Amino acid sequence: MSIMFELRDVKKIYDGKTVLRIDELKLEAGKINAIIGPSGAGKSTLLQLLNGLEGSSEGAISFDGEKYTKGKKIPLNERRKMAMVFQKPTLFNSSVYENIAYPLKLRRIPTKTISQKVNEVLELVGLRDKARQGALTLSGGEAQRISVARAIVTHPKALLLDEPTANLDPANVELIERIIKHANSAHGATVVIVTHNMFQAKRLGDNIVFLLNGQIVESGPSDIIFSDPKNEKTSAFIRGEMVC
Numbered sequence: 470m471s472i473m474f475e476l477r478d479v480k481k482i483y484d485g486k487t488v489l490r491i492d493e494l495k496l497e498a499g500k501i502n503a504i505i506g507p508s509g510a511g512k513s514t515l516l517q518l519l520n521g522l523e524g525s526s527e528g529a530i531s532f533d534g535e536k537y538t539k540g541k542k543i544p545l546n547e548r549r550k551m552a553m554v555f556q557k558p559t560l561f562n563s564s565v566y567e568n569i570a571y572p573l574k575l576r577r578i579p580t581k582t583i584s585q586k587v588n589e590v591l592e593l594v595g596l597r598d599k600a601r602q603g604a605l606t607l608s609g610g611e612a613q614r615i616s617v618a619r620a621i622v623t624h625p626k627a628l629l630l631d632e633p634t635a636n637l638d639p640a641n642v643e644l645i646e647r648i649i650k651h652a653n654s655a656h657g658a659t660v661v662i663v664t665h666n667m668f669q670a671k672r673l674g675d676n677i678v679f680l681l682n683g684q685i686v687e688s689g690p691s692d693i694i695f696s697d698p699k700n701e702k703t704s705a706f707i708r709g710e711m712v713c
């Protein structure tokens with residue numbers, strides 16, 4: 470089993486309050502890892518630590534074999550192996566094409582290759598006919614599909630998604646789940662997806678991490694977590710009950 474992310478004795482403290490405390494967590498490379506838990510559990514905080522958007526207050530985080538202790542920033546060339554998608558689409562005020570081309574331009578990819586890659590990914594997300602449209606004029610579902618397209622166009626080693634379908638209709642949810650699976654199966658991207666939707670975690674996740682009050686209650690392969698959870702709080706959560 471190869472590991473893409475590893476956390477050891479990690480804490481994140483905001484204003485004197487520990488919002489995340491993880492003794493140990495390993496996220497398997499090449500798999501879809503789903504992080505579930507109620508609102509306020511610390512899921513977004515965890516994703517931001519993985520991405521290096523936030524530094525940990527204590528402990529060490531490894532990404533792709535490199536270890537970053539507290540205060541040590543992940544260098545740009547390593548961060549560029551990751552891509553992130555947020556709950557709300559974050560598109561620039563330019564065309565759909567320019568939005569997707571942007572990360573490729575940053576990496577100084579030749580124009581012709583950029584054009585090929587952008588068209589390929591537009592095809593994949595079913596929006597080839599929207600290339601010239603202003604990104605800010607898209608519907609919510611289309612905009613999020615473009616956000617995902619922009620994230621995967623560089624074939625990231627790690628694709629991190631924070632509740633990417635929380636605001637979307639079932640048709641767009643299905644499309645986006647299909648794209649995430651494609652990035653994983655066709656390009657071997659390690660996926661880390663935060664979701665409060667149990668059904669989505671079940672549909673997508675190879676491995677599940679259940680987070681509550683900033684701590685891991687239980688983690689493991691999806692089939693085991695959903696059929697035979699060890700912890701009473703995990704069973705309650707997957708039955709759809711309120712847990713705290």
Ligand SMILES: Nc1ncnc2c1ncn2[C@@H]1O[C@H](COP(=O)(O)OP(=O)(O)O)[C@@H](O)[C@H]1O
Pocket residue numbers: 483484488506507508509510511512513514515
């Ligand atoms: N930048 C911040 N400053 C202070 N507190 C924060 C900050 N970000 C998150 N928190 C707190 O950390 C806890 C976990 O938040 P978050 O990671 O967003 O949870 P989730 O994504 O599971 O809903 C919450 O109590 C939240 O208020």
Ligand SMILES: [Mg+2]
Pocket residue numbers: 512513514
């Ligand atoms: Mg969140």
